[in-house]
Amino acid sequence: MTSTISINDNHSLKLSPLEVPNRLLLGPGPSNAHPAVLQAMNTTPLGHLDPAFLALMDEIQSLLRYVWQTENPHTIAVSGTGTAAMEATLANTVEPGDVVLIGVAGYFGNRLVDMAGRYGADVRTITKPWGQVFSLDEISTALETHKPAILALVHAETSTGARQPLEEVGELCRKYGTLLLVDTVTSLGGVPIFLDEWGVDLAYSCSQKGLGCSPGASPFTMSARAMEKLQKRETKVANWYLDMLLLGKYWGVERTYHHTAPINLYYGLREALRLVAEEGLASCWQRHQKNVEYLWESLETIGLKMHVEKEFRLPTLTTVCIPEGVDGKAVAKQLLLDHNIEVGGGLGELAGKVWRVGLMGFNSRPESVDRLVAALKEVLGK
Amino acid sequence: MTSTISINDNHSLKLSPLEVPNRLLLGPGPSNAHPAVLQAMNTTPLGHLDPAFLALMDEIQSLLRYVWQTENPHTIAVSGTGTAAMEATLANTVEPGDVVLIGVAGYFGNRLVDMAGRYGADVRTITKPWGQVFSLDEISTALETHKPAILALVHAETSTGARQPLEEVGELCRKYGTLLLVDTVTSLGGVPIFLDEWGVDLAYSCSQKGLGCSPGASPFTMSARAMEKLQKRETKVANWYLDMLLLGKYWGVERTYHHTAPINLYYGLREALRLVAEEGLASCWQRHQKNVEYLWESLETIGLKMHVEKEFRLPTLTTVCIPEGVDGKAVAKQLLLDHNIEVGGGLGELAGKVWRVGLMGFNSRPESVDRLVAALKEVLGK
Numbered sequence: 005m006t007s008t009i010s011i012n013d014n015h016s017l018k019l020s021p022l023e024v025p026n027r028l029l030l031g032p033g034p035s036n037a038h039p040a041v042l043q044a045m046n047t048t049p050l051g052h053l054d055p056a057f058l059a060l061m062d063e064i065q066s067l068l069r070y071v072w073q074t075e076n077p078h079t080i081a082v083s084g085t086g087t088a089a090m091e092a093t094l095a096n097t098v099e100p101g102d103v104v105l106i107g108v109a110g111y112f113g114n115r116l117v118d119m120a121g122r123y124g125a126d127v128r129t130i131t132k133p134w135g136q137v138f139s140l141d142e143i144s145t146a147l148e149t150h151k152p153a154i155l156a157l158v159h160a161e162t163s164t165g166a167r168q169p170l171e172e173v174g175e176l177c178r179k180y181g182t183l184l185l186v187d188t189v190t191s192l193g194g195v196p197i198f199l200d201e202w203g204v205d206l207a208y209s210c211s212q213k214g215l216g217c218s219p220g221a222s223p224f225t226m227s228a229r230a231m232e233k234l235q236k237r238e239t240k241v242a243n244w245y246l247d248m249l250l251l252g253k254y255w256g257v258e259r260t261y262h263h264t265a266p267i268n269l270y271y272g273l274r275e276a277l278r279l280v281a282e283e284g285l286a287s288c289w290q291r292h293q294k295n296v297e298y299l300w301e302s303l304e305t306i307g308l309k310m311h312v313e314k315e316f317r318l319p320t321l322t323t324v325c326i327p328e329g330v331d332g333k334a335v336a337k338q339l340l341l342d343h344n345i346e347v348g349g350g351l352g353e354l355a356g357k358v359w360r361v362g363l364m365g366f367n368s369r370p371e372s373v374d375r376l377v378a379a380l381k382e383v384l385g386k
Numbered sequence: 387m388t389s390t391i392s393i394n395d396n397h398s399l400k401l402s403p404l405e406v407p408n409r410l411l412l413g414p415g416p417s418n419a420h421p422a423v424l425q426a427m428n429t430t431p432l433g434h435l436d437p438a439f440l441a442l443m444d445e446i447q448s449l450l451r452y453v454w455q456t457e458n459p460h461t462i463a464v465s466g467t468g469t470a471a472m473e474a475t476l477a478n479t480v481e482p483g484d485v486v487l488i489g490v491a492g493y494f495g496n497r498l499v500d501m502a503g504r505y506g507a508d509v510r511t512i513t514k515p516w517g518q519v520f521s522l523d524e525i526s527t528a529l530e531t532h533k534p535a536i537l538a539l540v541h542a543e544t545s546t547g548a549r550q551p552l553e554e555v556g557e558l559c560r561k562y563g564t565l566l567l568v569d570t571v572t573s574l575g576g577v578p579i580f581l582d583e584w585g586v587d588l589a590y591s592c593s594q595k596g597l598g599c600s601p602g603a604s605p606f607t608m609s610a611r612a613m614e615k616l617q618k619r620e621t622k623v624a625n626w627y628l629d630m631l632l633l634g635k636y637w638g639v640e641r642t643y644h645h646t647a648p649i650n651l652y653y654g655l656r657e658a659l660r661l662v663a664e665e666g667l668a669s670c671w672q673r674h675q676k677n678v679e680y681l682w683e684s685l686e687t688i689g690l691k692m693h694v695e696k697e698f699r700l701p702t703l704t705t706v707c708i709p710e711g712v713d714g715k716a717v718a719k720q721l722l723l724d725h726n727i728e729v730g731g732g733l734g735e736l737a738g739k740v741w742r743v744g745l746m747g748f749n750s751r752p753e754s755v756d757r758l759v760a761a762l763k764e765v766l767g768k
Contacts, residue, residue, distance in 0.1 A: 009580050011667050015451035019660045022426045022653055024438050034431050034646055044404045045650065046428040049416050049600060051728045056406050069397035083602065084466040087645040088627045119626045198391050212646060218431060220465065220602050220648030242624055244501045245470045261733075263469040264416055264594060266602030268427065269651065271404055281398045346433045351643075 030361050030376055031348035032162045032321055034212035034219050037272065038366040041217050044275035049267040057267065058259060060274055065255065067277035068223050071192060071285060072207065074199040078248065079225040080255045081273055083266050086189045086210030089222035091119055092246040093185050093206040096234050097154060100124030105152035110134050111163035111351045112187055116156050123242060128152065134353040135164045135312045135323065140172055147180050154183045160191035163351045165323035165360065166312050167195060174203015183230050189213065192223060193280055194292040194320040194364055205230040214292070214320055216365025217276035221269040292319040295368045299361065302377045306386045311358050323358040332356060335383050343379040412743050412758055413730035414544050414703055416594035416601050419654065420748040423599050426657035431649040439649065440641060442656055447637065449659035450605050453574060453667060454589065456581040460630065461607040462637045463655055465648050468571045468592030470628065471604035473501055475567050475588040477625040478616050479536060482506030487534035492516050493545035493733045494569055498538050505624060510534065516735040517546045517694045517705065522554055529562050536565045542573035545733045547705035547742065548694050549577060556585015565612050571595065574605060575662055576674040576702040576746055587612040596674070596702055598747025599658035603651040674701040677750045681743065684759045688768045693740050705740040714738060717765050725761040
């Protein structure tokens with residue numbers, strides 16, 4: 005024991021046990037976790053190599069394949085939030101000099117640009133105004149022009165509420181030997197996704213949106229084509245924590261220690277996925293669609309308009325136009341502090357122009373809509 | 387809605403709600419979280435930019451400074467397990483070609499070597515047999531020889547149970563303009579640490595050992611000297627998720643969105659730190675020391691020997707020599723399956739030679755020792 009130095013108590017706080025306001029989280033995420041998920045997280049931990057825990061990891065893998073509709077053996081949860089899973093897709097497949105073509109029509113497209121550059125990619129972009137999506141023709145032309153090693157598209161752009169159609173994109177990519185990388189952070193569990201059918205090679209998501217879990221353990225999947233690129237790399241993956249060759253040995257048959265999994269979060273993720281399977285994927289998607297249509301109608305009855313064209317609106321996240329003369333930030337603050345309802349503000353091109361309203365996972369219920377609309381009526385004086 | 391493709395139910399499992407065996411985790415970690423920590427995690431989530439959550443982040447920062455005994459403003463929790471926090475120290479400060487000197491006397495020294503290489507470091511090592519530590523003279527000679535930009539040492543080598551003394555190392559480092567990077571994964575909360583007094587510039591830890599939390603949110607701190615090196619970089623940090631310039635704007639006054647924090651884990655970390663502050667850091671360290679001494683004595687009474695010289699043994703993790711003729715793996719399996727007690731096996735040089743027994747955080751109690759020793763007696767037929 006070092007006993008010659010005395011302890012400095014400056015930063016020692018005398019705190020009470022945690023008490024937090026009970027918010028209804030209707031922003032871009034996190035969403036309120038299902039109560040059964042939180043309950044599952046409050047379970048005594050296992051070691052990360054305990055046979056009982058390894059069995060749970062297998063269950064998570066299987067259920068992730070189900071919700072993504074993929075047969076990819078390498079389908080796992082990354083031990084970090086969705087951003088870590090996003091980074092994992094690029095870190096493993098980008099080699100310095102690779103052309104990476106990115107569709108940018110919102111904040112998360114830009115994030116992919118920044119990340120890919122850090123892994124040495126020769127980044128090319130196609131862009132659209134925030135809230136719009138790329139047509140198949142536009143994608144085809146860009147593939148022809150850039151012949152990229154990777155095409156990255158955001159299926160559900162959390163910053164705009166737009167859904168990028170992905171049908172036939174995978175086929176086009178195969179013509180150019182291009183890997184298709186897709187952000188499904190705000191779609192998994194809430195929006196129809198058919199990864200294999202669409203020919204998606206790399207995808208990532210998060211736990212705290214459509215899946216109704218707590219944030220911190222994030223779905224990741226890669227196809228055999230993507231795995232082949234990884235295995236043929238000439239240099240090590242420039243990220244140890246997210247190296248899928250190492251992680252594959254922990255999630256695979258070898259069960260080689262890589263890192264200490266966030267045990268209790270995996271409990272929660274397993275419960276969240278179990279609930280989706282119990283409800284059934286089609287029912288889960290339909291519930292999200294039905295509730296969001298109820299939201300749109302309800303908002304329209306109080307005179308509010310949606311930013312995205314109906315055909316491309318996400319069932320999970322809606323961008324609502326802030327009416328002229330209304331201080332959007334002040335409204336959001338009042339909703340939060342007076343009504344305990346969180347909605348999000350706009351980012352980038354949409355800053356000050358929209359609120360972002362999420363109906364995701366457990367929160368995709370008519371009661372969420374009713375409570376929000378009642379509060380909005382009061383705050384807006386409608 | 388895409389309705390033309392039918393849903394594949396192959397990977398949909400019909401599972402029951404989670405039930406796991408109730409283990410006493412006396413391995414190298416995770417350790418059982420304090421019940422109050424699990425309870426705190428079972429609290430309704432807040433948004434990651436909610437004023438109530440930002441206040442909680444401030445509390446975590448302050449309490450982390452307390453447990454590490456540092457004034458570093460940039461003291462935060464990384465949204466990943468200890469390995470992510472480890473990688474964060476190197477990712478932010480290593481620039482290609484930097485000489486990084488690493489003390490390797492166990493598994494985690496080797497991990498630092500692998501990671502530093504991935505960030506382009508010119509890696510040099512000093513080595514010791516697993517279970518031993520470096521003397522100040524050895525460190526001084528190596529600094530003189532390599533004049534590294536960074537010296538990385540493992541304070542508490544989880545693979546060997548040895549405690550690396552750090553007094554005066556920081557002073558030596560300052561002579562060579564070297565940053566001192568220290569792994570405190572298995573020491574924080576359980577072993578005396580005085581980061582500022584020792585001149586440590588970069589440190590990382592985990593939540594699930596001495597702090598008695600669940601894994602997934604990991605302490606990270608950097609000094610003004612380390613921050614200066616980061617700010618003077620010529621290239622972006624080659625890791626977006628762990629970029630401290632970006633993370634600093636989320637944890638700092640700007641509160642700029644970076645990623646969705648693992649909200650419920652932060653609740654748990656705040657509760658774990660609150661409990662350490664309530665107990666008092668000195669008492670917490672003393673408890674760990676007292677209980678481990680009781681462990682050593684109890685194990686000796688049944689004829690077992692410790693691998694590390696007493697002076698350098700960690701209070702948190704003990705390597706126990708497997709007696710000749712005993713199948714260490716079979717014993718560990720029996721302890722797990724028949725007695726619900728987890729102990730760890732040896733890694734690397736110590737594979738098959740030791741068990742690793744942790745008494746950390748909430749599990750550092752005389753009852754843990756009694757239960758383990760009684761079970762060991764039965765399994766070993768003593």
